[in-house]
Amino acid sequence: MKRRDIFKGAALAATMALAAPAVAQDKQTIGVAIPSATHGFMGGLNWHAQAAIDRLKETYPNLDFVLSTAGDAGKMVNDIEDMVATRNIDALVVLPFESEPLTAPVQAVADQGIWVTVVDRGLSQEGIEDLYVAGDNPGFGRAAGEYFAENLQEGDNIVVLRGIPTTLDNERVEAFQAAIEGSGINVLDMQHGNWNRDDAFNVMQDFLSKYDDIDAVWASDDDMAVGVLEAIDQAGRNDEMWVVGGAGMKEIIKRIMDGDPMLPVNVTYPPAQIATAIELTALGLVSPTPVSGRFIIGSQLVTPENAEQFYFPDSPF
16 A cells, blocks of 8 residues: 555654664565766765665565666666556655656656655656755855855955756855855856866866965865865875865765864765655654655764764765
């Protein structure tokens, strides 16, 4: 029996309720469709998805899971259609590879009375999903911007690397700009690094060749920060500037723990948000707990003092 209506409610319950024993019920299946581990963040997301599934299988023997990973939107659509046709899923947790191509297929799932949880990248049409789980993109940019405003002086120069041109990236950059407004910080340049190490390396090489005086870099992503740091190192300008990335890559977090002056802080955008989505979806299946709505995971500033709590050495990210 589909459980879409049972999920409906006004509030989200604390996820620690998952530790309670599951009530006796028929076997139910949750489908999880996510992008494959094409870069660091997605590698971490895949790891946290599998870890959550393993935990929940132990806690709730009456729950079953089918996990698929896709390297493009077409495969993800096929995976979801197969979950519905052959596995008779009761709920779907999906992080869309791309918003537009996944909207109609996910709508078709919802139209069959199957619960839908969307993670991170929203669909192109509002109101399809029952639960939306994501990081706080404006908060991500705001936290970084506030650190820059507090730790740079009027007249200091920065450069900015943006991600892929998306609404998500716009939200981050607009919040960052609002946070530094009035600080007197000069934004020398702002280019898209596409959340890619190689692209970020090339963009930063260009910045370094154009500007003799750079005090700090907002890389806005840890994969891009790796490329930025390599470009700075090759140019021999390590002592001139510091870099702030984001999302909590373990190598970056470890360097913050160790007090690396080039990486003073980080901003969280946890790949573990997929675990939150899966666990809340499971909670709705095994109990009458209301879990519909929006669950936004706040961004936190990672410093040398608190970095240890954000360090996951076993994660690929």
